[in-house]
Amino acid sequence: MRENKLHSISDILRVVFPLVLVIFFTFLARVIFSPLLVPMEVDLHLSHTSAGSLFFFISLGYAPTMLCSGFVSGRITHYGAILLSATICGLALLLISFNSRLVGLQFGMFILGVGAGLYFPSGMATLTHLVEKEHWGKAIAFHEAGPNLGFVLAPIVAELGLSFSSWRGIVVSLGFACLVVAAIFALFGTGGRFLGEPPRFANVKLVCSRPSFWVIAIMLSFVAAASMGVYSILPVYLISERNMDPTLVNTVIGLSRLSGFFSLFFAGWLADRFGVELVMGCIYLASGFLTMLLGFASNGWLIFTVFLQPMVATSFFPVSVLALANTESSHTRDVAISLMVPFVYLFAGGIVPASMSAVGEYYKFDIGLMLMGVFILLSLLPLMFLRVRLS
Template identity: 35%
Template sequence: MTGEPPFLFRGALPWTAFVAVLFWLNYSARAMLSPLLVSVEADLGVGHAAATSLLFMQSLGFCVAQFSCGFLLSRIRPFRMTGGSVLASGLVLIAMLTVHSLSRGRLMFMLFGFTAGFYFPAAMATLSSLVYPRDWGKAVAVHELAPNVGFIFLPLLAQAGLLIATWQGVFALLGGFMALVGGAFLLFGKGGRAYSAPPSFRGVSGMVRDPALGAIVILLAIATIGEFSVFSVLQIYLVGEQGFRPGTANIVISLARLVTPLAVVIGGWAADRRDVYRVVGIGLTVHAVALGLMCVPGARTPALIGVGMQAASIAVLFPSIFKAMAQAFPADRQPVLMSLSMPVSSVISAGLAPLFLGWCGEYLSFAVGFATVAVASLVGLIAVFYLARRHARCGESTL
């Protein structure tokens, strides 16, 4: 294709898909530790709590990068940060071959989280430049398929990688591919040539005092805990408390995720055609029930049903939560809203929650951790009720 973006959606699709591949690599690399935790524990001689501390260190680096991104994008072109993040992340993953102790692992995973954290804000700026505004929703939909497809194939790829390499080698193989694709995007990718405006924090203090921000953070945290935190301990839960072999557990996890791409589509349809607060409320309730099934001791069938229900209920939630965010705050406050809410929810869901679940699995039981998340999901209904009442008072003026 000749010319420069923006393009019509069909013409932009190859470049949109290119960015989606980068997101698939970024997200898969961040989640790859989860199906490898049993191997990591055996190799480093640590328990569940210590192993999941690697996820916590990764989340710390990730959040520092996200906080920095808004400032750096006014000085670095988005396409360079997008490709550079994937390239640098790949190089760090190759260096995982040097990890043979927990302390070295914590350092490397924090560094990896830092390099990976620059991807998302830069990629969103790149993606938005590829298409005209009327096609923005379709471009985002293509991009957001990446994590859901990743959840399906990631456990299988991890298991296949362990047949030919150590867990460090699996990361190195993925890192080599990431470095190649990130470098290719820097050379051949389109979009993201314009610098972003430096962030303005005017009105941030008022937003911080607004209870709606707290409600949004609560809902995002619960949703991302369900998406990432629960997934991060599923293998060691299925192996340790349900008696599966590691390879079989990874296959079960992949099969449970087959429905999630369809669930995302259903969630998007429901967000556009139904009351978003009712959709979120139902999703949180189903999520709590699913986690309750996973708490039934010594019963595989309820646990497996719960694993599938849990994945689907969370996938349905996200479109409605993002629409609720748009209804709670006007468009000119959305960038500040994202800069405040996303890092907080990320450090909770990608760091503290997996650490807590791992601690429960080692010293109590995973059922205690899952029950706690289920209770949090039901408490989240209070945030839904508050946002619904606020929207009813304000009408459609904040859309």
């Protein structure tokens, strides 16, 4: 049965909040390992390359699970898939916390990716099913505040936790928190009690035949790399290469993500006001320039760039999701997300951090950051020749 649509802002916030809670904790479960990477390297005697591989294994579990998530939600509904996502993430964190070998950690990260991969298609299908289309920009921006809040709190949680516990204690606590959130969603979650759409060949062919799908996928991949990929290696870069104090680094990175928290809502408003294409293009160019600046800026300008870069990069996500929602029908929207996001995350959350960690070990991290910025700007050139409407 179709749920009643929500109209007022208070109704939208009320129904989206349980989803925000789930995506916040399942996202925090993945990004918490960025500020914990340095103590993990010391405790487990890991190289930069080995530590960076942990992010790759998360994405290796995340990508295929999201591709197949329609089969899961097609059996247990979107509500059941969201509940299962939070539960698996909690259990995976507990498994990671009790492992001391690299192979065991990599396996735990893979399971964590599997759990996280179940959420997004079902979360977005639930949200867009409940909220009227004219409010999608605001609702999606509020929903995306969950991941951005995870970015904000991860270094702060890590810094506070390490002052009285080890990295293992932090991971255990977060694992139990995910299980509690699963119980809360089971009791108070609204919507999503309808079956998902498995990625049938006809739907996949329809989605992949649209140029708009590929334009959004390419742009989202590179901006996600500027956000998530850079975030993953930024603490190691600032501490080991720029010789900054670890406490200062975690504090600065945590506070820097607050700017992105507010820019999410501003970007959603701008997209509703001025159109998706213009806002996406401006954010994309700025993300490329600021990512390059992270590599060669002096320490004074570097702190400023660390604050500004995530504010710009993270604001791209609600706009890109809005573009995808505008260009896909209700029957193919979750299929499009299931196809796009896995490859975006595999690239931005797995390949880019692992590659930049290898560059940092054998060369310097700043070279990787400058190259990332150049690639973002160059990728815009072929897209300029495509005449695609995204709104």
